[in-house]
Amino acid sequence: MSTPVTSVTIESLTEACNTKLGATHVEGKDISGGCGQNFEIKIVSPMFEGKSTLQKHRMVNEALKDQIALVHAFSQKSFTPAQWEALQQQ
Amino acid sequence: MAAISNYTVIGTDDDFSAVYQPTTSTVYALNFWAAWAPPCVQMNDVFEELASKNSNIKFIKIEAEKFPDISEEYEIAAVPSFVFVKEGKVVDRVEGANPPELSKTVAKYSKSPASSATNGTTAASTPSVAAAPTMSAEEMNARLKELTSSSSVMVFIKGTPTAPRCQFSRQLLEILTAQNIRFSSFNILADDEVRQAMKTFSDWPTFPQVYVKGEFVGGLDVVKELVATGEFQALVPAEKDLKTRMDELIHKAPVMIFIKGSPETPRCGFSK
Numbered sequence: 001m002s003t004p005v006t007s008v009t010i011e012s013l014t015e016a017c018n019t020k021l022g023a024t025h026v027e028g029k030d031i032s033g034g035c036g037q038n039f040e041i042k043i044v045s046p047m048f049e050g051k052s053t054l055q056k057h058r059m060v061n062e063a064l065k066d067q068i069a070l071v072h073a074f075s076q077k078s079f080t081p082a083q084w085e086a087l088q089q090q
Numbered sequence: 091m092a093a094i095s096n097y098t099v100i101g102t103d104d105d106f107s108a109v110y111q112p113t114t115s116t117v118y119a120l121n122f123w124a125a126w127a128p129p130c131v132q133m134n135d136v137f138e139e140l141a142s143k144n145s146n147i148k149f150i151k152i153e154a155e156k157f158p159d160i161s162e163e164y165e166i167a168a169v170p171s172f173v174f175v176k177e178g179k180v181v182d183r184v185e186g187a188n189p190p191e192l193s194k195t196v197a198k199y200s201k202s203p204a205s206s207a208t209n210g211t212t213a214a215s216t217p218s219v220a221a222a223p224t225m226s227a228e229e230m231n232a233r234l235k236e237l238t239s240s241s242s243v244m245v246f247i248k249g250t251p252t253a254p255r256c257q258f259s260r261q262l263l264e265i266l267t268a269q270n271i272r273f274s275s276f277n278i279l280a281d282d283e284v285r286q287a288m289k290t291f292s293d294w295p296t297f298p299q300v301y302v303k304g305e306f307v308g309g310l311d312v313v314k315e316l317v318a319t320g321e322f323q324a325l326v327p328a329e330k331d332l333k334t335r336m337d338e339l340i341h342k343a344p345v346m347i348f349i350k351g352s353p354e355t356p357r358c359g360f361s362k
Contacts, residue, residue, distance in 0.1 A: 076311050
């Protein structure tokens with residue numbers, strides 16, 4: 001069970017992705033330029049298989065809802081393991 | 091951007107005493123900000139936007155640390171802080187970067203219509219959405235349904251196409267323009283009721299939001315992905331150039347009449 005989040009960090013976002021989205025790989029970046037309120041996150045998870053882009057994004061929004069509400073801005077890119085592999089090959 | 095007469099940026103202490111007249115019944119909205127606090131940047135834009143829409147209130151922007159005396163007088167402990175003053179007394183305060191709260195407070199003292207929507211469009215003309223008083227959930231739902239389908243591509247953004255107020259809205263507009271897609275837009279900074287209601291309506295917490303043919307497509311990230319895979323272009327064919335459109339239209343039927351309005355609702359005596 002994850003503890004309630006009071007402040008958002010790359011670690012807290014990664015943890016939520018792991019536990020709630022079955023993520024196999026997470027890359028989080030703080031692009032806030034200091035104020036710690038703007039994150040960019042790449043998530044790889046088999047749970048994204050067969051989902052449309054919108055569905056994947058909604059899943060992530062739902063899983064990270066509490067944390068997204070605390071930050072100023074949030075960007076996400078979601079991949080299935082196969083998509084991620086293909087990307088690495090390029 | 092054209093200078094707004096009810097909006098002042100303080101350069102010296104004298105500027106403040108020149109603008110601020112406690113003896114009149116004018117309401118003053120003071121924005122205490124600092125360049126080192128990123129939330130202030132967004133709020134400054136919101137503040138300016140509100141100034142352009144509420145001409146009976148005088149908006150004054152004060153860089154807090156440059157004017158310690160004024161800041162102390164209004165007991166500014168943190169930025170951004172917004173203080174509303176009337177007849178020499180502080181009547182309201184909004185602390186922190188809270189656009190809806192600020193809009194609401196401004197609306198309290200404003201004599202202009204509670205909310206107004208402006209639509210910016212690249213080419214097509216869409217009737218502008220009329221200002222609406224507070225309405226029931228049902229009415230709001232009906233209004234949003236109408237709004238989201240009012241154009242083939244309808245985007246809900248912060249600001250307008252010519253003056254976007256957020257990097258994400260700006261990026262979305264750039265993508266649409268690059269893809270040569272005709273769209274209409276709604277400025278959610280100008281109407282807080284719609285802004286809040288849209289989050290529930292779309293079940294999406296942020297803006298910008300994109301609707302195609304009345305269906306929610308997603309936010310900026312989703313649109314970026316859809317554009318990369320070509321899905322977006324399939325959803326929304328790009329605008330044909332004017333000559334092609336004219337050719338197609340002229341040849342559409344054996345007899346084509348170009349009128350003002352529609353056969354059911356002609357908009358001019360001659361067309362009728």
